[in-house]
Amino acid sequence: MEQLLLINIIFLFAILPVLYIRRTFFRRNIFLGRFLGNYIFLAHYMFFLLIVLGIVNYFFYHLSGLNILILSLIILPIFFIYAYNNFSKPRVIRDEIHLDKYSENKKMRIAFISDVHLSALTSKKNIENSLERIKEEEPDILLIGGDLVDFSCRDIKSNFTNSFRAITPRLGIYSIVGNHEYHGGVHENIKYIRSLGIKVLKDDVLNIEGLNIIGRDDITNKKRKKLAYLTKKIDMDFPTVVLDHNPISIDEAIANKIDLQLCGHTHRGQFFPYNLLVKKMYKNYHGYKIFGTTHTIVSSGFSSWLIPYRVNSTSEINIIDIYY
Template identity: 30%
Template sequence: MLLLLIIPVYLILNLYILHRVHKWLTACSALFHSRWFIVPYITIYSLLAFSLLFAFLLPASRPQALIKRLSNYWLGTFLYILLCIGIADLLRLILKHTHGILHAFFFCRTGYILAGMLLTLVVMAVSFYGIIHSNHLYVTPYEITLDKSCPGHKQLKIVLAADLHLGYNVGEKQIRQMVDAVNEQDADLVLFAGDIFDNEYEAVQNPEKLAQLLSEIRSTYGSWAVFGNHDVSERLLGGFSVGSGTHNLRDPRFENFLEKAGIQLLDDQVCSIDDAFYLVGRKDAQKPGDGTRNRKSPEELLSGLDHSRPVFVLEHQPRQLKELEKAGADLQLCGHTHDGQLFPGNLTVKLFWENPCGYLQKGRLHSIVTSGVGVWGPAMRVGTDGEICVVTVKFEGDETTQY
């Protein structure tokens, strides 16, 4: 289990931070050598470090929710404390074998104190920026052209949203902002590409109000959704699954919520809309929500369709681009990646996904991946934006075009 590997690493890294911060503080003043400081310092730091565990172990309640939110802020701050101290120690290691002004500065007491103060300011500034920025929502436009006809339409405007993660980090304020942004687009179709929830239905703040807000979304052909890997009933520790993840079941309240919100669920299903185009919704590749990892293949879903009509595929994770293109899909719309959410994740995410975020064309298939509306784990965004995507699909085929 991945979690069993992560826990000892997390503990070791926290001990490393405790040691390095205390060493810097004692360089600043001899007062920090006192046990009257050391004991409270270790206690407060330990409470922050273990807030993830406390939030996991406590039963659902108002105190548990507050601790969970605190742990989400801590997780992002912890990342940047570790990153800054790690870079500083690496620089010191390099400069240790050099001579000159930089060596003299970094290895004298004054330089050491000033460097620590600078790192403290950087961590605080980045963390506050990340928290504030995570509440901003942007509109990202895309335009694609298909060599197909769509009866009754020269073009379609699709709004794509994903990764709402309704729960501890996302509530009424963010959803109202999103609904207003969606309605400004005058869309033909509104699609939600999974991770609507954050695993725990109990974490959703005022679900009746949220469903009512989502029901206010306006579009020609309504709102449609698929579920993602977080749309299963599961307790997370620091954002990570504690169980094997192979037998996770979907909470029936998730589907009831969508019904109240006027959002139609596509669960490995195909819908012909207005006899003009197809909308295909796929189960999540990791956690379909039925206790298995089974879902239909692109060929199973798309065979038998009239491929002279546009075929839009909605799924959570941007997988199987080659298979979808071969099966005849024209447009794949996904979320999941968050574009890495936090620097340097926005750089490393490119190593794991063919299309980590944005637009990619693979043969005849157009792939669009959104960075999402909400956040997972750390309640921050650094180097990425929360967004909805507005995809204008133009049609240049004629009624006789066949595929």
């Protein structure tokens, strides 16, 4: 058993030099990119499975090497199917937000997604199936919380223009940029996002049917505008929604009396044990939480970067009915 654990530890860390190579090569090679994503996930859960079987072997029942092999061959495929299903089939999360300090008796249905991570590895079928689910919800507006592009738009093999243009909310589709758009060349990636029929907000403000929307630049840009500066450009007597990719800025939203902040970035840790680490990093790392008069929603993401699996996390679509 000890030998198996040692072999798995070597297996787990042997990939680290390849992670550096991926920066210039693996992103554009579909086969090698998929291999790397599956390798990382398999290495993690082989490691945890062997620890669990080791505990069983030591305290409860002696397992032979053959028993361990058979159990691994049964458990791991089932686990992979479960984790892939969590990744490939976003669940719809519904929330109602009542902003009682406004009394115009208006309602807007917002569809919110984040972290699509379009790349050479993206399954067009999965994306189109998920976009169709959004269309079925008949949102008034679709907001995208950054990282629509995983790295460089040049790496994207499939044509997603018609896929996104098929979603036609009456008030349009708006997106901000995230850290991944910056990693791959933000200006070119913005041009690509606009080609999909999506309006990009980069420290921009607008008012749509009596609702202020502030789309912030990503925190990657150290020169991005302060939220206090952006709020001076709008009438704060109207309800205000802020799109900001990284939820580290939630305290800033609270200080500026923002009504609703929508974020992504965290992926809810994507899989154990990173869920636990990410939870400690943010005031709200996932889901709907209220701080004073500021409502916050952090999406676990519409898809994922590199690793097509999720554990204790699912891909998701947020449908928000906001009353103001």
